[in-house]
Amino acid sequence: MIKVGIIGANGYTGFELMRLLASHGGARVVYASSRSMAGKCVAEVYPTLYGAYGDMTYADVDTDKAAECDVVFACLPHGESAEICGRLADAGTKVIDLSADFRYDDPELYESTYKKEHPRRDLLEKAVYGLPEINRDKIRGARLIGNPGCYVTASVLAVRPLVQSGVINPRTVIIDAKSGVSGAGRKADVAYNANEVLGNFKAYSVSTHRHTTEIEEKTGAVVTFSPHLLPVKRGILATIYCDLMPGKTIEDADGAFAVYENEPFVHYTARRLPEIKWAAGSNCCYIGAISEQKTNRLIVVSCIDNLIKGASGQAIQNMNVMFGLSETEGLPLVGTHL
């Protein structure tokens, strides 16, 4: 049994790790810390955890204690995460960081995006980008994973094969993304009060969202990125517009997406465009595409569950790969639909 630690376990991605790991056959949460809720019973904050975790309490943050685990998932704010993960990595513990701190290849891009110096450039170089579908081999031997977030996962899985195969013009990519409200986390903020969210829909951080540079780095495209907030809890749907390269057709797009043929968690559905309810509750990404003759555009739709494939499920998938377990262990192949 792999001994798992979670730092920042009281937020939604921490909860989701505990929820999913409760039915994982090869790993077990032995340490869950939270600065703000240390000493509280996990089932007081999330009563649904009672059946699986009983009276377990949130520990105080203690790097030494965490370092005794076989692997630690860090669910901390950007910036803060790098230091704590760094200390754990120095101690030889395997670390999967759900923040943005170890995702970038280019440290300058990180620093200009997050407007701060990276505290552990030394480790950033060694960290592995945790998107198994594009990086599986490196993840196998990795000790420190930068686990991609929700918008990026949905976007990169859809755009990267098209750029790499030369099917689309990488300078024409527009990603109109819509996310459920769990993406904003467990916040006491009027903007996320149910009264302000239910029945509403809005764009936010259009063209200025921090995840844009990560999408650009991982796809090689220039991207106009427009996030929107959906009045649902889980799920992301990204509608992606781009120009086909001269002479390229929708069949070439189909060919590019054949790269996912044997992936357990990525399903290309061709002309049938996916919906959030296909993906929500599962670790799967669904991708569909159509083309428009009059404009020579390709339109791609990509869906994931933002908390699973877009965060905690992907982190577990990375753990499975790192430890040589079956990649699908503990991860739902089927969504809840309802």
Place this chain on the structure above:
Amino acid sequence: MIKVGIIGANGYTGFELMRLLASHGGARVVYASSRSMAGKCVAEVYPTLYGAYGDMTYADVDTDKAAECDVVFACLPHGESAEICGRLADAGTKVIDLSADFRYDDPELYESTYKKEHPRRDLLEKAVYGLPEINRDKIRGARLIGNPGCYVTASVLAVRPLVQSGVINPRTVIIDAKSGVSGAGRKADVAYNANEVLGNFKAYSVSTHRHTTEIEEKTGAVVTFSPHLLPVKRGILATIYCDLMPGKTIEDADGAFAVYENEPFVHYTARRLPEIKWAAGSNCCYIGAISEQKTNRLIVVSCIDNLIKGASGQAIQNMNVMFGLSETEGLPLVGTHL
């Protein structure tokens, strides 16, 4: 044109007053104050107010300024409200208080319920309970109105006629009430974060909710009161259980509800039990009833929009009565359904 002032205008009941009064033919908001948002444009906080209020800003709380209005609506927390309303009433301004401070006949009941001394017992005696359907004559001459809240309005309109006409046993009343989340106000609180509310339903303050004593005072019944939180924004539905008095039948209940025959805002729908979408968006209360032979119980369902008939609409109805306007002026007879 009646000059209207609103104190505490930035909350949801204050917003709702501004929204409804924007299409009122005989009154106009000339003063809207907010301690926390003084100086801010009302349309910055509620952009939908832009078309009707343009660049109007929230004023700082200033009793002298407010006293220049013909009538002031107070949307303040319980306790705090009595003092400010008191000063306005002393200055001769007509006041409609949306808090609980001037609703009780019995000052001791107020004090034991709200666990504080009433700062203006002198005025409490003179204040008029603002439920037009049971108190219209007194409201006409009133200078200070205690405007009933949402749970109480839905409950009292349904239970009082049954008690008064001797149709039910007043010692057997159970009110299982379900409210939309706007009843909790505009709060930065994780408990009302959309993620915690969407898809959820819960009971809260069962048997201990403060509005219980107000319902008991206004109906003469002993009441078990169980509030619940619905994942909708607007509306209250109360399912009410009570024993029929020996020899009484559902037809006697029909007779008791005939008291509302000529009311513009209360509709008795007999055996067809009302739904929230009938009432939401309107100033109407819908009431239906059935009886159960095997238990000799009467089951009554009552619905209102908690922000309109349960707060701001009722306050405007009171203003209309106080100033001799048509009682329905500016108040929606038809709900949004959708």
Place this chain on the structure above:
Amino acid sequence: MIKVGIIGANGYTGFELMRLLASHGGARVVYASSRSMAGKCVAEVYPTLYGAYGDMTYADVDTDKAAECDVVFACLPHGESAEICGRLADAGTKVIDLSADFRYDDPELYESTYKKEHPRRDLLEKAVYGLPEINRDKIRGARLIGNPGCYVTASVLAVRPLVQSGVINPRTVIIDAKSGVSGAGRKADVAYNANEVLGNFKAYSVSTHRHTTEIEEKTGAVVTFSPHLLPVKRGILATIYCDLMPGKTIEDADGAFAVYENEPFVHYTARRLPEIKWAAGSNCCYIGAISEQKTNRLIVVSCIDNLIKGASGQAIQNMNVMFGLSETEGLPLVGTHL
């Protein structure tokens, strides 16, 4: 008092007409017909209408009866509408048609889009496109109005000024539109069962939706149009992407939108991008815009209530203009926000 008739009154746009007209100071519904619900009480189908319409029943469809009204609103399926509206127009009754049958300038475009011959090409020529903000003068003298629908209103109001003023390249327009589910109407269809819609989000009819040609005709742009279904009842938000013309900037866009400066129902909010809750419940359209330097793109967001400014409210606005009433009579300037 203008005598109003409604044909097809049992659907959502018919309901919305009845709801809004209940508080209109200059018009009154005297005739509401429905083939499928003839003889039924309107308050049986929509109980919230009870307070305003009492025991009024749906009439059977009877063109002679309808022709006695001063104006008839037709809420009928495309194709079917042209014949009935035609007969009413022949009889000299003013007609506002909410279907697509009298919206096109180019009859061939209608016929290729709707895949049927237009039964009244003679009238199509004389019909006036009912978007008051671009066609007010012609509406004044009109006898037959083709009332634009929801997607088209949100799109045309946002795109047309930019094309007309030469600010954007009209061959680069992408409209990613998201609509509430009331846009699909009152249907018994598993696809719109609450279980399939709640918590879901999907694209549909991408690049093939019939309203595309109408948007293209009214804006002069070539449009990629992608509709999506939101799990909300009311509201449309369109996110629009286009290339700025060489040398043009966001300030030129601001200048183009100055055309709406004195419009009561269209508000340009510059860099603050609108949200559905600003518009829902009102007859207003909100438009905001930003530009992106790296791609030289303009991104415009436009919001309306699909049932009000996108259908029934706009139809009443047209009636107000046709009959010389105040254009805002009976139309909400403020949305419900909650």
Place this chain on the structure above:
Amino acid sequence: MIKVGIIGANGYTGFELMRLLASHGGARVVYASSRSMAGKCVAEVYPTLYGAYGDMTYADVDTDKAAECDVVFACLPHGESAEICGRLADAGTKVIDLSADFRYDDPELYESTYKKEHPRRDLLEKAVYGLPEINRDKIRGARLIGNPGCYVTASVLAVRPLVQSGVINPRTVIIDAKSGVSGAGRKADVAYNANEVLGNFKAYSVSTHRHTTEIEEKTGAVVTFSPHLLPVKRGILATIYCDLMPGKTIEDADGAFAVYENEPFVHYTARRLPEIKWAAGSNCCYIGAISEQKTNRLIVVSCIDNLIKGASGQAIQNMNVMFGLSETEGLPLVGTHL
């Protein structure tokens, strides 16, 4: 591997069986039939099943084929189910019937409730009521299970221990139950159109609902039963009112619920009243209770996921018991919370 068949697999309980069994370690769906969708790919109807079921299609209903399975789950309408289950049982196949046909001890009660003759009274006698927490031993040896439904499971688990231990007066029980809309199934019906459900809440079949007699038979109480429809997809919350027997207190209630101390799927949370989000997504039932001194009433709140513990999860729990597997195999102990 247990070979599982599902009849009526296209509805929501059939889907939920397929979803849950996809991660069951000891059973595998080999046959899924649907009269209306025979020949269609299961992933065409529920795309989220694609990852686990690939190209599997719905079979036509064929009792011989089904009889080759080790166990068949029947998801058929009441009445229709008895005949098909009967034929399978005659053939020696183990059957778990999710309809009401094999739930009653008293055939007359079934017949008066469902207004039809029971076609297989012979089997009704031998069938075992599939509520493991009260009937585990009999389920072990059973060949035909009548699997209780959602309202009944939530009600019986909460009321039965109180009646059996003499804590409450069984003639005073009121169950005010609120259910998510998946309880109504996959229907093409305007009443369940998202527009009619979102933002709404209503009571229905108050005092006349068919499940009342089943609750009464299994608890020994006389029950006033009021179902309500929540605008959520999953979950039931029942608020239950009853009189404490003279001399009995809330501590006696605590004692009665101690019967569930070692149950993996029933959690008694004492004074903390459960919420739907604790149970939704899991196979657990949460029960809490408080007492009210002034009325001597006990108020109990019980929550389950209507599709899991209230239908398909419970059916799998029964299968696990029947086949001697771990009772929790394949069943979620933790809900989704979000």
